[in-house]
Amino acid sequence: MAVPIMEFQNLSDEDIVAILSFLRAQPAVHQQPQPHRLTFLGRLLLGVVMTPTGPSRPPLEVSPAGATVPRGAYLANDVASCVSCHTDRQRGELVGPRFAGGQRMDFAGDATRVRVPPNLTPDPATGRMASWSEDTFVARFRNGASTPETIMPWGAYSRMTDDDLRAVYRYLRSLPPVHRDTGPSLQPK
Numbered sequence: 001m002a003v004p005i006m007e008f009q010n011l012s013d014e015d016i017v018a019i020l021s022f023l024r025a026q027p028a029v030h031q032q033p034q035p036h037r038l039t040f041l042g043r044l045l046l047g048v049v050m051t052p053t054g055p056s057r058p059p060l061e062v063s064p065a066g067a068t069v070p071r072g073a074y075l076a077n078d079v080a081s082c083v084s085c086h087t088d089r090q091r092g093e094l095v096g097p098r099f100a101g102g103q104r105m106d107f108a109g110d111a112t113r114v115r116v117p118p119n120l121t122p123d124p125a126t127g128r129m130a131s132w133s134e135d136t137f138v139a140r141f142r143n144g145a146s147t148p149e150t151i152m153p154w155g156a157y158s159r160m161t162d163d164d165l166r167a168v169y170r171y172l173r174s175l176p177p178v179h180r181d182t183g184p185s186l187q188p189k
Contacts, residue, residue, distance in 0.1 A: 010078040012060035067163040072171025075164055080157065082168070085117045097121070100178040101128070105151065107186070114189050115151045116182050123177035130177075137169040138162055149186060 064070035076082040088096025101119040118128035145154040
């Protein structure tokens with residue numbers, strides 16, 4: 001069993017260069033890091049269970065552009081990693097239908113409840129945003145975190161460009177509908 005870590009191995013060369021350029025442009029911080037101490041279990045997990053995975057396809061030189069389905073696919077799968085939360089997992093591996101939700105995540109501070117990301121496919125009966133227009137989708141992201149106790153990083157995604165949000169919406173609408181009722185986002189454990 002391997003638990004995926006740092007699931008950004010499919011970023012384009014262009015985006016990796018942009019990230020490195022940004023980091024190199026930041027002012028230096030002079031601070032001695034604390035020594036990294038792992039327990040025996042931590043070393044075992046790091047050495048046996050947690051393994052980086054390689055790219056799933058040849059790396060792109062340039063990211064897809066515009067409010068297009070290819071751009072949305074790139075953002076939702078490789079950059080924002082929406083698929084990572086909105087797809088069910090077992091032992092770290094994505095096992096459910098992609099973007100159909102249902103992954104049960106522990107709720108920090110409350111051992112009696114779990115968070116369950118919703119189905120994002122365009123299934124008219126169970127897709128959380130199946131009835132949303134493109135403008136509603138963009139407006140929801142611009143609104144930021146309006147749902148208490150959400151795990152969704154609305155604040156970070158609220159700064160995406162309109163074209164990028166429209167691209168993600170168009171990509172999600174292009175997915176095959178999956179009839180999967182994930183229930184409310186907060187559920188008893």
